[in-house]
Amino acid sequence: MGSIKLKNIKKSFGKDVIIPDLNLTIDDGSFTVLVGPSGCGKSTTLRMIAGLETPTSGNIYIDDKDVVETPPGKRGIAMVFQNYALYPTMTVRKNIEFGLVNKKVPKSERDKTIGEISEIVGLEKYLDRKPSSLSGGQRQRVALARAMVKKPKVFLMDEPLSNLDAKLRAQMRVELIQLHKKLGTTFVYVTHDQVEAMSMGDNIVLMNKGVIMQRSTPKEMYHNPQNVFTSQFIGTPPMNVFDGVLTNDYKIGFRPEKIEFFPQDKDEMFLIKGRVITKEQLGSEVIYSIDTKYGMVMVKKADDIEEENIILGIKYKNIFMFDEQSQRTVLSDKIKKELANMYHK
Ligand SMILES: Nc1ncnc2c1ncn2[C@@H]1O[C@H](COP(=O)(O)OP(=O)(O)OP(=O)(O)O)[C@@H](O)[C@H]1O
Numbered sequence: 001m002g003s004i005k006l007k008n009i010k011k012s013f014g015k016d017v018i019i020p021d022l023n024l025t026i027d028d029g030s031f032t033v034l035v036g037p038s039g040c041g042k043s044t045t046l047r048m049i050a051g052l053e054t055p056t057s058g059n060i061y062i063d064d065k066d067v068v069e070t071p072p073g074k075r076g077i078a079m080v081f082q083n084y085a086l087y088p089t090m091t092v093r094k095n096i097e098f099g100l101v102n103k104k105v106p107k108s109e110r111d112k113t114i115g116e117i118s119e120i121v122g123l124e125k126y127l128d129r130k131p132s133s134l135s136g137g138q139r140q141r142v143a144l145a146r147a148m149v150k151k152p153k154v155f156l157m158d159e160p161l162s163n164l165d166a167k168l169r170a171q172m173r174v175e176l177i178q179l180h181k182k183l184g185t186t187f188v189y190v191t192h193d194q195v196e197a198m199s200m201g202d203n204i205v206l207m208n209k210g211v212i213m214q215r216s217t218p219k220e221m222y223h224n225p226q227n228v229f230t231s232q233f234i235g236t237p238p239m240n241v242f243d244g245v246l247t248n249d250y251k252i253g254f255r256p257e258k259i260e261f262f263p264q265d266k267d268e269m270f271l272i273k274g275r276v277i278t279k280e281q282l283g284s285e286v287i288y289s290i291d292t293k294y295g296m297v298m299v300k301k302a303d304d305i306e307e308e309n310i311i312l313g314i315k316y317k318n319i320f321m322f323d324e325q326s327q328r329t330v331l332s333d334k335i336k337k338e339l340a341n342m343y344h345k
C-alpha cells in the first residue's frame with residue numbers, strides 16, 4: 001500500500017508563499033509525474049511528502065495516516081535525488097547494503113536481498129566495483145537499488161535522470177517504466193521536462209507558481225488542455241496562442257503540427273496569409289516560423305516546402321479558444337463565422 005494525500009497544504013519560506021493551497025491525491029501503485037517550470041514548487045512538494053520539509057499548514061497522509069509529525073525514516077518512503085550521493089569509497093555492494101546493515105538485517109538476508117535487487121536493476125556484474133568506475137546510468141541504478149532495498153511503499157524521485165546524456169536518459173526512462181511495472185509500488189517523479197513527463201507518467205500533475213494547472217493523463221494534457229498555460233507547456237514548439245484575433249477578449253490557439261499548407265477544405269478552416277521567415281531542419285520534420293498579421297506562427301511539418309508566400313489553414317476542430325481568464329471555452333458557430341471573415345479583412 002502507498003497512497004498519498006495532500007490536503008490544504010501551504011508552504012512559505014519567510015514572507016514568500018511558495019505553495020498557497022495544494023490538494024492532491026496520489027493513488028496507490030500509480031506512476032505520477034509532477035512537472036512544471038523551474039521554481040514552481042515541485043521539489044518542495046516532494047520534500048514535504050518525504051518529511052525533509054515541514055508544511056506551514058495542512059495535512060499529509062500516507063495510507064490515510066497523518067504523517068506530518070512522522071520523521072522521514074518512518075514514513076515508508078525512499079527518495080532518489082539528481083546527484084546520487086553514493087559513498088565513493090564503498091563498493092556497489094556496500095553502497096546498496098548500507099541501509100540494511102544500519103537496520104541490523106542479518107547477513108544471509110542481506111545477501112539475498114542484494115542478489116534480487118541487483119538483478120532487477122542489472123548490476124550483478126558490478127557489485128565489487130567502486131562508483132567512480134561506473135557510468136552515469138550505472139550509478140543511477142545503484143542509487144535506485146539502494147532505495148529499493150528499503151522496500152518502500154512509495155518511491156520519490158527528484159529529476160533522477162538529469163545528469164545523464166540524452167541517449168542514456170531515454171534508455172533509463174524506459175527502464176524506470178519497466179521497474180515500476182515490476183514493483184507495482186507508488187512512484188512520484190519530479191521533472192521540469194515536459195517530454196519526460198509525457199513519456200513516463202500515467203498521471204501528470206502540471207504545476208505553476210505552486211498551483212496545479214491541470215491533472216490528467218498525458219493524452220488529455222495534449223488533446224484537452226484546460227487553460228493557456230497547459231496548452232503552451234505541453235508540446236514542442238508550444239501552441240500558437242494569439243490575443244486580438246477576434247473582436248472580443250478571447251484568445252485563439254492552434255498547435256504547430258496541426259497547421260496545413262495549401263489547405264483544401266477551406267470551408268472548414270481558419271485561413272491565414274503568411275510569409276516564411278525561417279526554416280529549421282530537424283531531419284524528419286521542418287519547423288517554420290511564419291510572419292502573419294497576428295504575429296509569428298510556428299509550424300511543424302514533415303514536408304519541406306520552397307514557397308515563401310503561403311496560405312495556412314487550421315481546421316476549426318483543431319482550434320482552441322480561451323476566455324479572458326485563459327480558461328478553455330467552446331468555439332461557437334458564431335465565432336467560426338467571425339474567423340472565416342478575418343481572412344478577407
Ligand atoms: N529552503 C528554502 N528557503 C527559501 N526559499 C526556498 C527554499 N527552498 C525552495 N525555496 C524557493 O521555493 C520556490 C520553489 O522551489 P522548488 O525547489 O520547490 O522548485 P522546483 O519546482 O523544484 O524548481 P526546479 O525545476 O528548478 O528544481 C523557489 O522560488 C525557491 O527559491
Ligand SMILES: [Mg+2]
Nearest residue numbers: 042043044158
Ligand atoms: Mg526542483
